[in-house]
Amino acid sequence: MNNAVNNGVWSGSWVAERLGVQLVGDDELTQMLGLALRRNPKRAHLLVSHVLGKHVPQSPSVVYGAGFALGRRVRDLLGADEAARAVVLGYAETATGLGHSVADGIGLAPYLHSTRRPVAGVARAGGFEESHSHATSHLLLPEDPALLAGDGPLVLVDDEFSTGNTVLNTVRDLHARYPRRRYVVVALVDMRSAADAGRLEEFAREIGARVDLVAAASGTVRLPEGVLEKGQELVARYEAESAASGSRSTVAPSGPVAQFPAPPNDGVAIEADQKANPLGARGTARPAPTCPQPADERAHPHPTRIDLRWPHGLPDGGRHGFTPQHRLRLESALPAMAARLAEALPADTRSVLVLGFEELMYAPLRIAHELERSADAEVRYSTTTRSPVLAVDDPGYAIRTRLVFPAHDDPADGPGERYAYNVAGAGFDAVIAVVDSVADTPELHAPEGLLEALAAHTPHVLLAVVPSYVPGSPAISERHPMLPEPLRGPAFSSYAPEEVGWLLQDLSDVTLEAPTEEREEAIQSGGAHYAESLPVEYQPSEQYQALFHTALEESAARLAQAVGAVTELVLAERSPRPVLVSLARAGTPVGVLMRRWAQFRHGLELPHYAVSIVRGRGIDANALRWLAAHHDPRDVVFVDGWTGKGAITRELTAAIREFEASDGITGFDPEIAVLADPGSCVRTYGTRDDYLIPSACLNSTVSGLISRTVLRADLVGPHDYHGAKFYRELAGADVSVAFLDAVSARFPEVVDAVDATTKELLSGDRAPTWEGWAAVERISEEYGIHDVNLVKPGVGETTRVLLRRVPWKILARAGAGADLDHVRLLAEQRGVPVEEVAELPYTCVGLIHPKYTRGATGADGKAVNL
Numbered sequence: 095m096n097n098a099v100n101n102g103v104w105s106g107s108w109v110a111e112r113l114g115v116q117l118v119g120d121d122e123l124t125q126m127l128g129l130a131l132r133r134n135p136k137r138a139h140l141l142v143s144h145v146l147g148k149h150v151p152q153s154p155s156v157v158y159g160a161g162f163a164l165g166r167r168v169r170d171l172l173g174a175d176e177a178a179r180a181v182v183l184g185y186a187e188t189a190t191g192l193g194h195s196v197a198d199g200i201g202l203a204p205y206l207h208s209t210r211r212p213v214a215g216v217a218r219a220g221g222f223e224e225s226h227s228h229a230t231s232h233l234l235l236p237e238d239p240a241l242l243a244g245d246g247p248l249v250l251v252d253d254e255f256s257t258g259n260t261v262l263n264t265v266r267d268l269h270a271r272y273p274r275r276r277y278v279v280v281a282l283v284d285m286r287s288a289a290d291a292g293r294l295e296e297f298a299r300e301i302g303a304r305v306d307l308v309a310a311a312s313g314t315v316r317l318p319e320g321v322l323e324k325g326q327e328l329v330a331r332y333e334a335e336s337a338a339s340g341s342r343s344t345v346a347p348s349g350p351v352a353q354f355p356a357p358p359n360d361g362v363a364i365e366a367d368q369k370a371n372p373l374g375a376r377g378t379a380r381p382a383p384t385c386p387q388p389a390d391e392r393a394h395p396h397p398t399r400i401d402l403r404w405p406h407g408l409p410d411g412g413r414h415g416f417t418p419q420h421r422l423r424l425e426s427a428l429p430a431m432a433a434r435l436a437e438a439l440p441a442d443t444r445s446v447l448v449l450g451f452e453e454l455m456y457a458p459l460r461i462a463h464e465l466e467r468s469a470d471a472e473v474r475y476s477t478t479t480r481s482p483v484l485a486v487d488d489p490g491y492a493i494r495t496r497l498v499f500p501a502h503d504d505p506a507d508g509p510g511e512r513y514a515y516n517v518a519g520a521g522f523d524a525v526i527a528v529v530d531s532v533a534d535t536p537e538l539h540a541p542e543g544l545l546e547a548l549a550a551h552t553p554h555v556l557l558a559v560v561p562s563y564v565p566g567s568p569a570i571s572e573r574h575p576m577l578p579e580p581l582r583g584p585a586f587s588s589y590a591p592e593e594v595g596w597l598l599q600d601l602s603d604v605t606l607e608a609p610t611e612e613r614e615e616a617i618q619s620g621g622a623h624y625a626e627s628l629p630v631e632y633q634p635s636e637q638y639q640a641l642f643h644t645a646l647e648e649s650a651a652r653l654a655q656a657v658g659a660v661t662e663l664v665l666a667e668r669s670p671r672p673v674l675v676s677l678a679r680a681g682t683p684v685g686v687l688m689r690r691w692a693q694f695r696h697g698l699e700l701p702h703y704a705v706s707i708v709r710g711r712g713i714d715a716n717a718l719r720w721l722a723a724h725h726d727p728r729d730v731v732f733v734d735g736w737t738g739k740g741a742i743t744r745e746l747t748a749a750i751r752e753f754e755a756s757d758g759i760t761g762f763d764p765e766i767a768v769l770a771d772p773g774s775c776v777r778t779y780g781t782r783d784d785y786l787i788p789s790a791c792l793n794s795t796v797s798g799l800i801s802r803t804v805l806r807a808d809l810v811g812p813h814d815y816h817g818a819k820f821y822r823e824l825a826g827a828d829v830s831v832a833f834l835d836a837v838s839a840r841f842p843e844v845v846d847a848v849d850a851t852t853k854e855l856l857s858g859d860r861a862p863t864w865e866g867w868a869a870v871e872r873i874s875e876e877y878g879i880h881d882v883n884l885v886k887p888g889v890g891e892t893t894r895v896l897l898r899r900v901p902w903k904i905l906a907r908a909g910a911g912a913d914l915d916h917v918r919l920l921a922e923q924r925g926v927p928v929e930e931v932a933e934l935p936y937t938c939v940g941l942i943h944p945k946y947t948r949g950a951t952g953a954d955g956k957a958v959n960l
Contacts, residue, residue, distance in 0.1 A: 098128040098144045107490035119313015128492025131329050133482035138325025142492035149515040151474035154462035161192045165199015167308050178202045179246025191455030193251035201726035207412040208232035216565050237414040237565035247276040255281035257290050269301050277305045284309035329484050397545050397555040400438050402431045409563040410530050411456050426758035432464035443471045443523045450477035451529040458528035478514045495519050499544045502537035524554035530562040577720045586820050587798035588830050593686045595703045597717035601817035641916045646788040654840035656769045656780025658848030661691040663778050672731040678704040679797040681734040683789045694841050706803035706816035712749035714816045727761030734766050738891040739870040740775030772888050773866025784937040790890035794821050798830045869935045884942040895940030896920040902943040903927045907934040
């Protein structure tokens with residue numbers, strides 16, 4: 095990452111030495127900030143951020159990551175519920191992209207930024223002044239007037255928090271119109287003086303609201319007496335020298351901006367013509383006159399125009415509001431847009447700048463970020479600006495070069511100069527200028543316009559135009575406008591309502607059960623899918639129930655350790671505030687336990703939902719749509735109890751890929767988090783041992799009294815969730831909560847073991863080997879089954895075979911002990927032979943009867959050996 099210190103020279107030292115300006119505070123300050131001089135009568139100095147992407151070209155991942163990380167901190171501060179109700183407001187022009195990135199980090203927050211561009215027909219929802227700015231009037235122009243009218247937290251984002259005046263002006267204006275209880279101020283740097291530090295708290299008391307502050311770094315700027323006058327004198331002297339040279343463009347030596355050679359003189363600004371070498375024989379910076387370059391000598395008088403194929407109706411940014419749904423549409427379109435730009439770049443391109451335009455910061459940033467991930471070239475990002483800043487070619491000065499060109503978007507406040515800093519002389523092989531359509535004017539293409547200025551300093555200029563969003567245009571119809579809220583206990587399931595929300599429809603009143611042998615024949619003959627009916631719920635004998643309770647008592651601590659380990663992996667690697675989505679129904683008790691561990695160990699209240707996935711049919715797409723509308727898909731972690739051969743892992747991967755193609759919604763990670771991964775199919779697990787998870791011993795009575803899920807065309811329409819039944823009548827036999835409580839009670843005693851296991855897992859090689867799948871294929875052939883779907887490996891899957899299918903035989907690892915007591919009992923009750931096998935990779939494997947007629951069982955329902 096480029097920062098404000100290069101070759102041991104801080105890019106604020108030039109100003110500090112001449113004006114006595116000091117930055118005092120966090121160690122990060124001089125890494126994040128340099129100093130320059132404003133051409134502004136109100137303030138002498140300018141804090142130049144190296145992570146903002148405005149004045150200094152920077153890696154897009156650094157720029158986006160800085161804002162996104164701040165958003166994550168805000169979400170942690172607010173908590174999941176409050177964060178889901180938040181609205182984010184960014185400041186034009188410098189913080190429009192930063193505010194967008196913060197909103198992304200929060201997850202579900204709609205975003206609006208102030209603007210200096212009035213739009214006909216859009217009423218103001220507010221406005222304020224920025225006292226130190228060269229252009230002060232900010233407008234708030236949301237397309238939806240209700241955007242700012244809610245009572246959730248308002249998050250205000252600026253690049254720096256200096257006096258607090260801008261924020262106070264904003265809050266004062268908005269609080270009078272839309273009062274709320276909480277505000278959060280976000281900035282890359284908090285640079286308030288001691289005198290200003292208390293104003294925010296006083297103001298919060300005055301309006302009766304809470305105001306929090308989140309900043310990446312903090313400190314103060316110490317300004318000596320007379321600094322404004324001294325700064326103005328310096329600016330005047332250097333501007334006079336530039337004027338004497340007759341130059342409009344400030345250029346610098348070739349090479350990356352971060353590697354400019356240090357001139358041995360006093361750092362006179364280089365004002366040179368576009369062809370001349372800006373250095374003297376000894377490399378000394380010197381003024382030089384500008385000589386207009388003949389048009390036939392310009393490298394590229396006409397830029398290469400690239401059609402991004404921006405999604406129809408998608409806003410170009412937050413000027414009129416940008417919702418989470420808008421972001422999902424943008425996410426899905428970014429790879430294709432970046433690919434079009436990459437294809438247009440010359441094959442030998444090694445360094446490329448994506449240059450945004452004033453308030454249009456977010457769209458170019460996200461395009462640059464995607465290009466950075468996919469292109470071979472080094473990608474940098476910055477934008478043009480209205481802000482007039484002196485350029486001085488000295489390594490101790492943050493603005494080394496300046497391009498000057500006329501405004502090209504017909505601004506409401508009239509024509510004027512615009513600037514691009516640290517672009518000239520940076521050695522970019524190509525520059526991609528990204529503007530909105532309002533700014534794609536003759537002035538942009540004029541001889542002294544931005545594109546011509548860029549062409550003088552790079553061999554290739556590309557132009558990408560994003561359509562300017564016009565409020566009031568026909569809304570894009572939603573394919574799935576209304577999806578019901580999740581079902582919760584006690585109306586649906588015996589779990590407490592906060593433990594899990596079921597993204598299912600209730601089919602409790604529908605008769606779906608069929609005899610096991612009848613179902614097996616229909617399934618294996620292809621006459622029906624297994625998810626179109628339900629097996630008759632197995633009611634365990636007293637002997638079997640006693641086995642369950644014994645197994646639970648003996649394995650609770652081992653389960654608690656696995657729960658803790660897999661949850662810690664998720665928190666460390668997937669998301670600090672994950673959204674747990676269990677695969678109903680075997681995954682649901684595990685999801686509840688993971689939620690309980692996060693609450694016990696970290697005080698987190700994680701959202702948890704259960705969704706249906708059906709082998710051969712995929713995951714419930716409507717459930718994914720609901721999740722995407724209410725949470726950031728990147729935070730979703732799918733949870734299951736265990737892996738067998740990995741069929742569901744593969745099913746989920748394919749289903750997510752299909753969903754992305756059909757809906758354009760990206761971000762869901764198909765990797766499942768499981769308690770046990772004996773098949774070595776996933777990276778996120780608590781253990782790879784194949785042992786008894788007692789919840790596998792029973793059906794609905796250990797899973798909240800919920801059936802397995804159902805997908806049948808006459809019951810589940812295109813806009814419905816998959817279905818399931820709630821067996822209220824089995825409440826007397828329900829041990830669902832007892833199972834959870836027994837495992838949760840062991841959490842305190844396994845904390846140290848969880849820490850050790852987590853450390854070992856995080857440092858070890860967890861790459862899936864899929865050895866379980868290979869073993870299943872081998873067993874399928876050795877036993878003449880020739881169908882891997884009839885081979886169910888692992889204790890959990892074997893138990894399911896005995897409870898729900900027509901079992902043929904059970905393979906047990908030689909010497910397996912108490913983990914198989916319940917399997918042996920079930921096998922005895924159903925007349926199924928148990929065959930001990932040496933070197934079996936699983937503790938046991940259940941084989942479904944490969945003869946699928948009802949003749950495969952005798953009159954008593956017991957299996958007939960082949």
